[in-house]
């Protein structure tokens with residue numbers, strides 16, 4: 001049986017960010033994932049991408065992950081253009097307004113996971129383990145993990161970074177609240193007639209938002225088109241040409257005609273948050289603790305911030321000789337990150353409520369709101385700063 005200080009279950013963006021952020025700690029870490037974290041990238045970019053903000057880019061640079069990132073799969077975006085299809089509401093953000101050269105990057109999730117996994121491989125206090133977990137046996141001072149490769153691992157602290165349907169969360173009996181957003185997200189990569197010019201675009205339509213995220217190729221965008229389940233099912237049933245015509249119309253032809261570069265996939269969207277994020281010997285981060293609507297592209301960003309705050313908490317507990325497994329020592333992490341997640345969930349609910357449907361009062365409100373924000377420097381800068389995670 002092998003012993004580590006910390007076992008992170010889940011080698012996605014968030015679990016691996018935590019391992020990277022513990023680089024300079026004395027803690028020994030195992031990252032366990034049922035699939036190998038590093039997966040060779042397909043020749044053509046895939047459609048599962050994330051907009052990663054500047055705060056998290058800085059962290060990736062600080063922990064030497066950035067150098068491993070395949071730069072031809074990550075595109076800096078400089079501007080954001082958001083408009084309401086049903087009103088005069090329109091707003092532009094530019095990185096120049098913040099004295100920065102990009103608002104963030106659009107990166108394929110697997111490219112980021114690969115960079116984090118390579119950095120983890122090179123990190124002396126980290127081991128990456130490919131195995132599923134069969135049983136979790138929680139004791140007073142340590143937890144034992146029975147792996148499906150017949151190995152047993154014991155740890156002082158078990159971290160659930162295993163995504164929305166977290167096995168660790170269920171095993172630990174940490175309760176969650178969830179709500180169906182009544183939206184399904186259609187994702188795909190598309191080719192457009194006009195170049196995107198590194199602008200991330202988002203159109204709010206009465207049946208849900210459409211995001212066009214600029215990829216490295218100047219005429220390729222990744223789309224996240226959130227629609228009511230009925231509308232999404234109709235769009236998924238269309239042939240490629242009819243789907244692209246609907247997409248071109250929904251995007252007000254901002255980038256001209258569109259054609260599919262990848263297959264379409266559809267994901268039902270659910271809001272979840274764990275009512276308790278930690279207990280003795282266990283703590284949750286990332287999607288295991290919260291999932292939010294992708295309309296503001298903040299799920300992974302929020303999770304990466306969980307990882308950074310938890311890493312700081314654990315490093316300082318360990319440096320001062322305190323027990324990293326005690327719930328009372330993990331409470332500050334739980335409190336601060338729960339508050340941030342709740343704020344984000346409330347903001348997503350607010351946006352969804354305001355932009356849903358055809359109510360004339362809401363149309364007027366969002367028209368005035370977006371246009372006024374576009375003109376008010378201070379509020380606008382606050383928005384940009386928030387989007388950059390600063």
Ligand SMILES: Cc1cc2nc3c(=O)[nH]c(=O)nc-3n(C[C@H](O)[C@H](O)[C@H](O)COP(=O)(O)OP(=O)(O)OC[C@H]3O[C@@H](n4cnc5c(N)ncnc54)[C@H](O)[C@@H]3O)c2cc1C
Pocket residue numbers: 009010011012013014015032033034035049050051052109131132133161162163164166167185187224267285286287288294296297298299300301302303
């Ligand atoms: C359509 C869509 C678009 C999005 N766009 C953005 C965006 O632009 N920006 C943004 O910040 N966020 C975005 N998000 C959210 C973002 O994708 C997630 O928040 C993020 O990927 C969560 O990362 P994670 O590491 O917590 O979980 P996951 O990525 O789910 O990783 C969990 C890992 O745990 C492993 N695992 C699971 N169960 C077990 C087990 N029992 N044993 C071992 N391993 C296990 C899995 O194999 C996986 O590797 C989007 C989400 C959706 C649905």
